[in-house]
Amino acid sequence: MVNPGKHGAGEQTTSSDKKIRVLVAKPGLDGHDRGAKVVARALRDAGMEVIYTGLRQTPEMIAEAALQEDVDVVGLSILSGAHMALAPRIMELLKANGQTRVRVFIGGIVPDEDIPRLMELGISGVYGPGASTEDIVKDIRNSISEK
Amino acid sequence: MTLIDSVLNGDRLALARLLTQIENDTPDGRAALDSLFPRTGKAHLIGVTGAPGTGKSSLVNQLALHFRTQNKRVAIVAVDPSSPFTGGAVLGDRVRMKDLSGDDGVFIRSMASRGSLGGLAQATAGMAQVFDAAGYDVVMIETVGAGQSEVDIARLAHTTLVVEAPGLGDDIQAIKAGILEIADILVVNKADRPGVENTEKALKSMLEMAHPTQRVYLHHGVPSPLRPSPVGRGGGGEGNMWIPPIIKTIATEGNGIAELAGQIAKHAEHLRVSGDWAVRERARLESEMETALQERLMSQFRERVPQTRYDEVMRQVFERSLSPGEAVKLLTNGRAK
Numbered sequence: 001m002v003n004p005g006k007h008g009a010g011e012q013t014t015s016s017d018k019k020i021r022v023l024v025a026k027p028g029l030d031g032h033d034r035g036a037k038v039v040a041r042a043l044r045d046a047g048m049e050v051i052y053t054g055l056r057q058t059p060e061m062i063a064e065a066a067l068q069e070d071v072d073v074v075g076l077s078i079l080s081g082a083h084m085a086l087a088p089r090i091m092e093l094l095k096a097n098g099q100t101r102v103r104v105f106i107g108g109i110v111p112d113e114d115i116p117r118l119m120e121l122g123i124s125g126v127y128g129p130g131a132s133t134e135d136i137v138k139d140i141r142n143s144i145s146e147k
Numbered sequence: 148m149t150l151i152d153s154v155l156n157g158d159r160l161a162l163a164r165l166l167t168q169i170e171n172d173t174p175d176g177r178a179a180l181d182s183l184f185p186r187t188g189k190a191h192l193i194g195v196t197g198a199p200g201t202g203k204s205s206l207v208n209q210l211a212l213h214f215r216t217q218n219k220r221v222a223i224v225a226v227d228p229s230s231p232f233t234g235g236a237v238l239g240d241r242v243r244m245k246d247l248s249g250d251d252g253v254f255i256r257s258m259a260s261r262g263s264l265g266g267l268a269q270a271t272a273g274m275a276q277v278f279d280a281a282g283y284d285v286v287m288i289e290t291v292g293a294g295q296s297e298v299d300i301a302r303l304a305h306t307t308l309v310v311e312a313p314g315l316g317d318d319i320q321a322i323k324a325g326i327l328e329i330a331d332i333l334v335v336n337k338a339d340r341p342g343v344e345n346t347e348k349a350l351k352s353m354l355e356m357a358h359p360t361q362r363v364y365l366h367h368g369v370p371s372p373l374r375p376s377p378v379g380r381g382g383g384g385e386g387n388m389w390i391p392p393i394i395k396t397i398a399t400e401g402n403g404i405a406e407l408a409g410q411i412a413k414h415a416e417h418l419r420v421s422g423d424w425a426v427r428e429r430a431r432l433e434s435e436m437e438t439a440l441q442e443r444l445m446s447q448f449r450e451r452v453p454q455t456r457y458d459e460v461m462r463q464v465f466e467r468s469l470s471p472g473e474a475v476k477l478l479t480n481g482r483a484k
């Protein structure tokens with residue numbers, strides 16, 4: 001962290017530009033965690049710092065973790081069909097905590113007809129089975145630089 | 148209201164944002180540390196280190212629950228390694244700390260090691276100071292037991308737990324040399340697993356073989372050797388001596404946690420009675436001071452000497468017409484000899 005001096009070697013460190021911090025959480029009661037793990041790893045490989053919370057998180061737990069970790073992005077993986085109950089609640093809690101700048105992305109099983117409603121809530125992107133992790137990485141990066 | 152005022156008022160979002168500033172070593176973060184400094188020095192810093200998967204996070208979770216029954220406010224800094232290739236990280240310690248959510252007396256922060264020399268230690272120390280100033284009574288720092296970071300955290304913490312578990316290879320060679328130098332308390336977790344006795348035995352005989360020498364906290368002082376003494380009495384010898392106790396736990400069930408917490412309290416007591424607490428604090432402040440001074444002198448030097456001049460002298464060193472020592476004299480005094 002300390003720059004050991006411009007003169008010396010060791011100047012190649014790229015860590016000085018701010019890292020993107022992402023919370024990847026699985027709200028709800030379903031145990032489908034493959035997608036969340038795949039996405040977490042893809043984001044890590046793209047140089048992001050991913051806080052993985054594991055299964056069965058309540059909206060309250062997710063909002064609390066997002067706050068303590070001061071993340072830039074919250075990623076929700078929902079394959080249970082409960083997204084229309086969970087997403088609004090999480091958005092509400094994030095806002096109540098003052099985290100209005102956080103970008104929220106959702107992946108999993110989300111019927112197309114639900115997407116407009118989710119976007120209205122302020123969700124930045126929705127991804128289904130087979131979504132390319134490259135696209136996800138790109139979209140997250142873009143959403144941050146727009147801030 | 149400034150960010151610092153908000154932090155001191157108990158605003159958790161402000162605290163989280165300040166921690167980010169500290170982690171990124173920003174000028175604001177540094178200034179905050181300066182102004183919070185008079186409020187630090189009260190918290191008990193507990194380091195928790197050990198090989199991957201030994202159960203550190205599960206133990207931290209249980210210990211935090213225990214401290215909460217004593218009404219202590221608990222902060223946790225959980226460090227996981229960054230990928231050396233991409234610089235990214237998956238920080239998974241929170242998965243084991245679900246029991247702590249919904250409690251305003253607990254604050255958990257995950258952190259990637261970011262692989263920078265000394266940077267981890269500096270950022271963790273800074274974060275611990277912020278929690279300390281914000282009124283947290285206990286700050287637990289979890290790190291993966293690997294080389295320098297382990298030693299750095301042990302230097303930062305008042306009490307360091309080294310966590311072992313059966314099944315990682317139970318012979319003495321497998322247990323890392325040097326852990327006795329950093330361990331104040333040895334934890335054999337996963338005591339429900341076969342092989343606990345072997346792990347415990349290996350640790351015991353290591354303790355017996357080692358002629359424990361007091362950790363060198365006196366930065367410029369001389370370490371004073373201690374005589375070896377019987378092991379296994381649960382720690383806390385006479386006088387200035389502390390023999391690391393070995394505690395068996397099952398973190399997933401909470402077994403042994405009360406005893407472990409008891410030993411942690413006993414160690415803190417020992418540090419206070421023996422005067423080691425103050426010695427450690429002073430050694431830490433001294434080295435912090437030294438680092439700050441080095442940095443300052445370095446940046447002053449950088450302002451004075453242009454990069455081209457530096458590169459030119461460096462070239463002479465590469466050609467071996469100047470030794471590194473002479474080069475430094477030339478750059479600072481204008482003369483090589």
Ligand code: B12
Pocket residue numbers: 024029030031032033034035036038039074075076077078079080081105106107108109127128129130131132133136
């Ligand atoms: C594998 C699987 C299982 C495995 C899960 C193993 C595990 N640990 O994950 C097992 C066999 C355990 C299982 C069980 C069940 N399953 Co299942 N399962 C599947 C299946 C076939 C594939 C899911 C998967 O892993 N895909 C691979 C990953 C990589 O893809 P993904 O999760 O979709 O993730 C991608 C995107 O969605 C997105 N993404 C995902 N998360 C995130 C997060 C963020 C932040 C972002 C940006 C993107 C993102 O990016 C990923 C990469 O492309 C799906 C069908 C399907 N085609 O999706 C059914 C499916 C999800 N299961 C289903 C059901 C009903 C069940 C059961 C209830 C069945 C039952 N009656 O017992 C149980 C529930 C168990 C439980 N405890 O919850 C239904 C859900 C229906 C619904 N929601 O309306 C599905 C859709 C099958 C179906 N068509 O009916 N299942």
Ligand SMILES: Nc1nc2c(ncn2[C@@H]2O[C@H](COP(=O)(O)OP(=O)(O)OP(=O)(O)O)[C@@H](O)[C@H]2O)c(=O)[nH]1
Pocket residue numbers: 198199200201202203204205206240243291336337338339340396397398399400
């Ligand atoms: N059987 C048993 N399993 C345990 C015990 N403590 C922890 N575990 C399990 O061991 C695994 C690792 O536990 P963690 O607490 O994540 O270990 P850790 O040392 O923090 O791991 P890293 O941070 O990845 O190095 C988890 O599956 C835990 O449930 C225990 O006492 N007994």
Ligand SMILES: [Mg+2]
Pocket residue numbers: 203204205239240289
């Ligand atoms: Mg851990």
